[in-house]
Amino acid sequence: MTQAPMVFVVDDDPSVRSSLKFLMTSVGLQVESFDSADALLKRKLPDAPSCLVLDVRLRGLSGLDFQRELAARHCHMPIIFITGHGDIPMSVRAMKAGAVEFLTKPFRDQDLLDAVRIALEKDRERREREKEVSDVKERFNSLTPREQEVISMVVSGMLNKQIADQLGTAENTVKVHRSRAMEKMHAQSVAELVKMIDKLESSVRP
């Protein structure tokens, strides 16, 4: 189901572009290169761990602008900046905006490949995390409104009796709701349920 990891390269210099592709292909990575940010934006991004090797100076949209643009589009692909002449303010800005690495050309091949590996790993983790959250969300959405209500109260630490009092129902009714909801949420324990709801809330919160 999950496709092979993909590295995207955006650099306006054709020889740099082709040499990067060659280097990363030589270690078995899948690489796709573009001469501008716009060209990359036109492509549909794959459902696979991926990262972006991005030149800071580009024709048209610059690397740093592109980074902002991607964030605005909720594209969280990790970025490795490369630059012919980087200065400190530029690298700080890039790293604050979430860049994985900021490499100054010419760089050691290992540094780039390490950075790519880290970036892909990060993206893989991110993707996993996102997948988990969406699974929990899916399960949470399958609960009845009453079950959701009960679950929320359980997670907040209330006892069955307290919940029954608040909802104005019998304690036994609450117990039924609770066990069914735990089952639907694939939660073995209350602790596990708390973790799930936590993830859910943190993904909803900005």
Added chain:
Amino acid sequence: MTAEAQGVGRSTEPIDLQALIETIPALVVCALADGSAEFANRAWHEYTGCSSPELTGWGWHAAIHPDDLPKFIQEWTVATAAGKPFETEARIRRADSEYQWFAIKKALAVSRDQVGEPSLRALIACEDIHERKQAQARIQQSEQRWQTAFENSAIGIMMRDRVDRFLAANRAFRNMLGYTESELYQLCQLDVTYEGDREFNLELIGELWEGKRQHFQIEKRYRRKDGTLVWVRNNVTLVPGTGAVAPFLLTIVEDITERKKEESERRYIEQRYGVMVETASDAVVCIDESGAILLANPATTKVFGYDPTDLIGQPLTMLMPEYLRKLHEDGFRRYSATGQRHINWQGTELVGVRKNGQEFPVEISFGELTKDGHRVFTGFIRDISERKQAQRAVQNAQAELARVSRLTTMGEFAASIAHEVNQPLTAVTNNASACLRLLARRKLDPEVLRSALEEIVTDGTRASAVIARIRAFIKKTPTERKHLDINDVIQEVLALARRELSDNRVLLELQLTKALPLVLADRVQLQQVLLNLIMNGIEAMTAVTDRRRTLWVQSQVDGAGDVLVAVRDSGSGLGSEGDHVFTAFFTTKPNGMGMGLPISRSLVESHGGRLMATPNSPHGAIFSFTLPAAAGRPT
């Protein structure tokens, strides 16, 4: 004669009067008492050429000059009436119709008529006085001429007697002293002589009168009537007396006030120049027409190390290095022959040589003076070693500053340039690393290797080309003027600036005129100027967000035939700081040195051009510079 005739008539026997009169050599007319002619003697007839009948009655009057006749008749009538002797002068016509002067006298004589009765006759005797008359007239004329000459002479003339009183003084003299003739004749010559000059003057006059000298010359002052002094030169001569005229002193008086003034001025100037020459810090050397040194001032010792006395009579060329001597001699000879100067006479820079053989730069000015028909040349020679050194120091400092500024400009470009170099280096490293990795895994396909190596070679070449371009900027290159097409230089600089333009989203508009005249210029310096202007233009537009950022680069020929390059931007403009943009160390940039435009301007000016800043319409500024078109396109 009249008395004689009367005497004769009285004491002797009557004689024949007519026969007697006939023998007299003077012209004689015998007339009756009323004046009508009876007869005339031979001399009369011969002189006048008149026959007897013409003489009859008053006819003889016709021989008298019509102009003299009225006076003659009047005097005759008056004398006759008064019974007085008559004597007058009149011109009498000669046979050839010429008139001559005669003294005419009338005498009475008693004649006996045919019957022996005595009767009174008037004898009119005419004595030729023509010669005398003419001599008199000549004397008169001469005297008048002398008188007029004396009076009108432009030079003062006066005469004085033994006791120094004025006898005569002409107008020039009177005007010189401001006295009228009558005032002057009341005075002695010493009265008008300046008090301080009297004694010496008197002494000389004494010597004249004592016969110790015939004349003397004196320069002295007279006091004019208005009290001011006038300088004169008097030539005084003792004129010896002649019978009627006592000896006197004749004095020719020349007003020399002007000359005296000039003399004193000249003396002052000469003294002053003398002081100047003696105390001048420049060597002053005079040479004659042969180039031999006539005079050298004390500073010559300081400048050249020679004592002035060592130099007198030596050729000027001894102060020059060997290689200049012949040039000087040829030039000097040419000038002497043709008057053509082959060097600037005011402030020519040449080389001198000191006594110790050391050569040093000098600045020479020449002056020429003709004295007694001989030309004297004066050279003012200044040791400019120190000045030259200072100039060199300034030049070096400027060159160094220019280089520093170039490096600063370079610093601004470092980003672009590093990028340009690093791009190919990155590609090389990547390609090589990939090959190594494939090689390690024994997966390196020769075709893949070949294409990787080809790319490596291409990128290596590219990197070295970029570096070669940069080196021209950083290197301390001595200026080298060549014939350049300014459009080439513009393109080269734009190649470097392209990255800056695109990073700052500046649109470049190139308006280059084709086939421009070449300019004789240093490529690197022009690149520096252009780069500076383009960078300034780009920076001026960084704050612009509400309109297009456009940079125009134009080349053309201006009205004067010069090559004009203009860099126009749509930025913030010159504003109130427009006046300062060319001032050193003035800057509006946080990291600027304020040297870019001043150095650019001095670079342009060192090429004979001008760098100007003018506002652009509606926004921004225009920086333009001109360069003179080179004389000819090289083949």
